[in-house]
Amino acid sequence: MAILKVLADSVCDVPAEVAKRLDITLIPAVVVMDGQSYLDDGVQLTREAFYTRLPDLPQLPTTSACPLGVTREMIARKAAEADHLILIAAPAHLSAIYNTFHLAAEEVVPGRYTLIDSGQVTMGAGFQVIQAAEMAAAGASAAKIALTLARMRPRVHVFGALNTLENLRRSGRVGWVTAIAGRLLQIKPVVQLTEGNVKSLDNVRTFKRAAARLVELARQYAPLERLAILHTNNQAMAEELRDTLADVTPPGDTLIVNVNPALGTHVGAAALGLALVTAG
Numbered sequence: 042m043a044i045l046k047v048l049a050d051s052v053c054d055v056p057a058e059v060a061k062r063l064d065i066t067l068i069p070a071v072v073v074m075d076g077q078s079y080l081d082d083g084v085q086l087t088r089e090a091f092y093t094r095l096p097d098l099p100q101l102p103t104t105s106a107c108p109l110g111v112t113r114e115m116i117a118r119k120a121a122e123a124d125h126l127i128l129i130a131a132p133a134h135l136s137a138i139y140n141t142f143h144l145a146a147e148e149v150v151p152g153r154y155t156l157i158d159s160g161q162v163t164m165g166a167g168f169q170v171i172q173a174a175e176m177a178a179a180g181a182s183a184a185k186i187a188l189t190l191a192r193m194r195p196r197v198h199v200f201g202a203l204n205t206l207e208n209l210r211r212s213g214r215v216g217w218v219t220a221i222a223g224r225l226l227q228i229k230p231v232v233q234l235t236e237g238n239v240k241s242l243d244n245v246r247t248f249k250r251a252a253a254r255l256v257e258l259a260r261q262y263a264p265l266e267r268l269a270i271l272h273t274n275n276q277a278m279a280e281e282l283r284d285t286l287a288d289v290t291p292p293g294d295t296l297i298v299n300v301n302p303a304l305g306t307h308v309g310a311a312a313l314g315l316a317l318v319t320a321g
Contacts, residue, residue, distance in 0.1 A: 271314030
């Protein structure tokens, strides 16, 4: 039986303890903040420190793919343990990560890898990574894993309740924010993230109401196969949201995830969110 190993970028937000248990290699993205570059690896930069600094930064941080040399080295290390690699990347149209994975894999393991565009961010991608790792451990083929993820993606949804519009406004990347920001800066938007694009679902006056809208969305999409609670340094409210959703929580652990800087720089600190997979 061929040995398969799974690698992904840190934008997928698979928690370190889950990655360790399932032997998932996470290749860190790079965060540029105050003119300094940091790896999103929990060592050079912790997410708690990132969100503590974020509200006071004069310029929004930027992110980029892990350097090609580092990516190549991490892929080579895992290739030594495997017959074939499954590489799962952030959406190609949003990030250079996909292309960096491709270039590195072609140099190191040509013909021995499958590269998959997750089409999602945070745990929308992370659940695909976990699914792939579970299947690889059970002996599934690379082709079977790729087909399963392709069928899974339409059932994956990511929602967010933002505590502020300011970060989206400053990013300049979301047209509908520019249109309403001048008169509605105090609203708390509820958004859907699809392939990294931010779609407005609702605009409410209080963050409590925005969080309640997340509860409504989770129940609307039930029954659920997988569920994660997302936040940007808002652990207490994330735990409260998890407890509120106990009636629709699928079997197994409901992950609570402090999301990656690539997404967090745009949604701002103290946000809440959901990543879910509807039952197939």
